[in-house]
Amino acid sequence: LSFQVQFQCKRYKKDHPVSAPEIVNLRGAMKGQGNVKGLFITTSRFTAQATKAATDQPSIDLVDGDRLCQVLKQLNLGVTTEKTEKVTVDPQWFAGI
Numbered sequence: 588l589s590f591q592v593q594f595q596c597k598r599y600k601k602d603h604p605v606s607a608p609e610i611v612n613l614r615g616a617m618k619g620q621g622n623v624k625g626l627f628i629t630t631s632r633f634t635a636q637a638t639k640a641a642t643d644q645p646s647i648d649l650v651d652g653d654r655l656c657q658v659l660k661q662l663n664l665g666v667t668t669e670k671t672e673k674v675t676v677d678p679q680w681f682a683g684i
Contacts, residue, residue: 590622590624591620591621591622591623591624592623592625592626593613593616593620593625593626594613594625594626594627594628595609595613595616595626595627595628596628596629597609597627597628597630597631598629598630599629599631600630600631601631601632603631604629604631604632604633604634605629605631605632605633605634605637606634606636606637607634607636607637607639607640609627609637610627610633610637610640610647610649611640613625613627613647614640614643614645617645623645624648625641625645625647625648626647626648626650627641627647627648627649627650628650628655629650629651629652630652630655631651631652632651632652632653633649633651637649
């Protein structure tokens with residue numbers, strides 16, 4: 588299957604969430620485009636009002652910064668992961684030596 592996707596991306600800091608008017612603006616841009624899927628991606632987060640606005644028809648899928656990082660990690664796109672071993676010394680064990 589193939590379908591058209593209209594999307595918007597915002598590179599915001601965590602203290603600048605995407606608000607409802609931005610979701611409404613994307614939906615407005617989708618009007619007259621036929622059966623198009625909406626997608627809004629941000630490095631930040633979405634306000635509760637934006638999340639609610641995204642459920643109106645046509646609905647818009649939301650991807651916040653945390654989810655974006657999960658997907659990039661899962662698909663190994665532009666990221667690397669490292670596991671770090673943490674060693675903690677137990678001073679009580681050494682007290683008897």
